[in-house]
Amino acid sequence: MTSHPPRTQTLDSADLVIVGAGIVGLAHAVDAVRRGLSVAVVERDERATGASVRNFGHGCFTVQDGDALRYATAARTAWLRLAKEAGFWLRDGGTVVVARAEDEYAVLEEFHAARGDQVVLLDPAEVAARVPTGPGVTGGAWLPMDVRVDPREAAHAIAGWLATRGVRFHWGTMAHTVEPELVRTSRGPIRAGRVVMAVGHDVDRHFPELAEQAAVRRCALHMLRVGDPHGRAVDPAVLTGFSLLRYDGFAACPTLPALRARLEADHPALLAAGLNLMFTQRPDGDLVIGDTHAYAATLDPFNADELDRHVLAETGRLLGVDRLTVRERWRGVYASAGRPFLVATPMSGVRVVSVTSGIGMTTALGLAPEVLDDLLA
Structure with a gap:
């Protein structure tokens, strides 16, 4: 039987205590270690099980804008x-955006004009050479800066590497309260020089007023893993015309409003479901497909099968197949708010950090150094 210190006895002490071992928390641990700080991480579960392992593993750098582009x-x-x-496994193969209508390709042309060599326009044959698709492709674009990782591996590998660098992980430990220089946990108090709260959408569990002020909600995603119907290696991530409505980098393209109006008229149910039709290929060859978006402070616990049917049907059309073999289904949940990042100071020496836009994998490793610059100043 494992023994634990009495709750009145100090469990640990560190220059930086991080609550949350998802990618945002791990990013802060990585940067802190590089600065030579001692680090302790408190995580309520036995391993990361949230948004950091339930995503596409897509470093979607190019299509960001503003602060998100700088962090990415x-x-x-x-x-x-x-x-x-x-x-851990990483592929530096970029992203292919598949255009299946002239208005989609027009947006990509405008994006290319704005971003230069970060965006390489493709004709239909060049799209087909890079990714499998069905009929009706009018062209596309390759975004060479983007990368892919296996999210089921990467977060755990980073935690393992951090442990070899002296980071102490307190798994299965709940952070109850946070005070300046002190985190009280279910296994005892931890003394802290500084604290980073990286608890994602659960910021409302710890700082409800702060969450209310920032209008933090939960966003639920329907995602699936399916067998690859073509048996073909797909090096890049794949986005579609629906994706053009989801990323801020496209927002300044002059023809985007016309594309949005056309998609709303042609596919009202898909737009209402917040579809971002895309996929990535896992190291084992299966495809991760998705995804839909639903927002609430407290999510309905029931998964609507209609959303999965939408994702499967539209992915089948994209790939030019009638049927896909489903291996797994899951719901991802991430924090959402009016702004893409929540960085707040609820008390001295404490920072609450949440990526509130579904791009934690894409931006956290760039966000964390700026947070620590400020926190440690």
């Missing part, structure tokens, strides 16, 4: 370095 650009370099150090 820095994160790309960090991902490449970290994959070598921690020894």
Whole structure:
């Protein structure tokens, strides 16, 4: 039987205590270790099980804008370095955006004009050479900066690498309260020089007023893993015309409103479900497909099968097949708010950090150094 110290006895002490071992928390641990700080991580589960392992594993750098683009650009370099150090699978194959209508290709042309060599326009034959698709492709674009990882491996590999660098993980430990220089947990108090609360959508469990002020909600995604119907290696991630409505990098394209109006008229149910039709290929060859978006402070616990049917039908059309073999289904949940990032100071020496836009994998490794610059100043 494992013994634990009495709850009145100090469990640990560190220069930086991080609550949450998802990718946002791990990103802060990585940067803190590089600065030579001692780090302790408190995680309520026995391993990361939330949004950090339930996503596409897509470093979707190019289509970001503003602060997100700055963080994403820095994160790309960090991902490449970290994959070598921690020894996890990473593919530097970019993203292909498949256009299946002239208005979709027009947006990509405008995006290319704005971003230059970050966007390579493709004709239908060039799209077909890179990714499998069905009929009706009018062209596309390749975004060479983007990367892919296996999210089921990467977060755990990063945690393992951090442990070899002296980071102490308190798994299966709930953080009850946070005070300046102190985190009280279910296994005892931890003394902290500084604290980062990286608890994602659960910020409302710890700081409800802060969550209300920032209008933090939960976003639920329907995602599936299916067998690859073509048996073909797909190196890039794949986005579609629906994706053009989901990323801020496309927002300045002059023809985007016309595309949105056309998709709303042609596919009202899909737009109402918040479909971002895309897929990535796992190392085992299966495809991760999705996804839909539903928002609430408290999510309905019941999964509507209609959403899965939408994702399967539209992915089948994209791939030019009538049927896909489903291996797994799941619901991802991430924090959502009016702004893409929540960084707040509820008390001295404490930062609450949440990526409130579904791009934690894409931006966290670039966001964390700026947070720590400020926290440690």
